[in-house]
Amino acid sequence: DAGITQSPRHKVTETGTPVTLRCHQTENHRYMYWYRQDPGHGLRLIHYSYGVKDTDKGEVSDGYSVSRSKTEDFLLTLESATSSQTSVYFCAISESGGRSYSYEQYFGPGTRLTVT
Amino acid sequence: ELKVEQNPLFLSMQEGKNYTIYCNYSTTSDRLYWYRQDPGKSLESLFVLLSNGAVKQEGRLMASLDTKARLSTLHITAAVHDLSATYFCAVDRASGTYKYIFGTGTRLKVLA
Numbered sequence: 235d236a237g238i239t240q241s242p243r244h245k246v247t248e249t250g251t252p253v254t255l256r257c258h259q260t261e262n263h264r265y266m267y268w269y270r271q272d273p274g275h276g277l278r279l280i281h282y283s284y285g286v287k288d289t290d291k292g293e294v295s296d297g298y299s300v301s302r303s304k305t306e307d308f309l310l311t312l313e314s315a316t317s318s319q320t321s322v323y324f325c326a327i328s329e330s331g332g333r334s335y336s337y338e339q340y341f342g343p344g345t346r347l348t349v350t
Numbered sequence: 351e352l353k354v355e356q357n358p359l360f361l362s363m364q365e366g367k368n369y370t371i372y373c374n375y376s377t378t379s380d381r382l383y384w385y386r387q388d389p390g391k392s393l394e395s396l397f398v399l400l401s402n403g404a405v406k407q408e409g410r411l412m413a414s415l416d417t418k419a420r421l422s423t424l425h426i427t428a429a430v431h432d433l434s435a436t437y438f439c440a441v442d443r444a445s446g447t448y449k450y451i452f453g454t455g456t457r458l459k460v461l462a
Contacts, residue, residue: 267450276438276454277393292449324392337442338383339450341393 237261238342240325246348253312255345257325259305265328266308267339268292268300270321277324283308315349322346352377354441356453363429364461371424371456373439381442382422383450384413386435393438397424429460 237260247253257266265284269277269292279292281300289300297319299311312319325342353376363369373382384397397406399415399422406413410433412425422439440452 269452274454277440277452279449279451282449290449293451326393337381338395338398339385339393339440340395341385343392 238325238327238340240323240342240345242345243343244346246350247315248350249316250314253315253347255310255312255323255325255347257308257310257342259308259327261327261329261340262305263327263329263340264305265337266302267326267328268298268308268310269324269326270294270319271324271344272321280310280323312347315347317349320347320349352379352441352451354439354451354453356437356439356456358456359454360457360459362459362461363426365430366428368428369426371426371437371458373422373424373453375420375422375439375441375451378417378420379441380417382415383440384422384424385438385440387438387455388435396437426458429458431460431462434458434460 239258241256267282268280271277278294280294280298281289281292283289283302286302301309323345326339328337328339355374357372382399385393386396387393397413402417404415410427415422436455436457438452438455440450
């Protein structure tokens with residue numbers, strides 16, 4: 235299994251508070267992603283990173299920011315949590331090497347976030 | 351805007367039967383991925399399809415890609431209960447961006 239951990243795994247927070255989720259990898263993969271998963275929507279990309287300090291927005295980036303100061307860590311911050319951000323958040327990594335430039339993604343275990 | 355559509359969204363089938371899940375996407379892409387997710391779990395990579403005509407098989411599952419038709423299929427042969435899960439396809443948004451769009455998933459339930 236790819237070495238990806240997410241912390242915390244579960245969190246309950248109140249509306250208006252900032253929240254930071256952490257993704258940590260031990261694979262030295264270049265690309266890291268944050269997705270949210272909601273019923274009826276599949277997985278939607280929030281932000282992704284293509285290198286240290288190199289990030290880009292996904293399709294549902296409003297209300298979220300990210301940072302990547304080291305290859306192994308990718309942080310997702312909800313600047314002021316809202317109930318609509320209640321979701322399961324998955325981190326993923328990918329790399330061009332290994333399976334002939336497949337950019338196959340490996341997913342972390344997920345973080346269940348509830349905003350009350 | 352790239353869209354990825356899967357059908358059916360829900361599939362209930364008897365053990366031993368065959369069925370196909372379809373994944374249609376709206377723009378050109380040379381890379382398509384299939385993932386499996388068990389309830390309450392993370393996603394697991396099943397297949398990576400990198401070119402037109404690619405076919406991959408693992409056990410009772412076979413995936414194929416037709417880039418001209420912008421269609422991938424996931425065929426299930428002689429289904430067993432252990433295949434019950436949600437299956438997602440994902441497409442690279444555009445060459446060089448490595449941003450992926452996922453389908454909404456197909457929830458498969460195999461009945462004994």
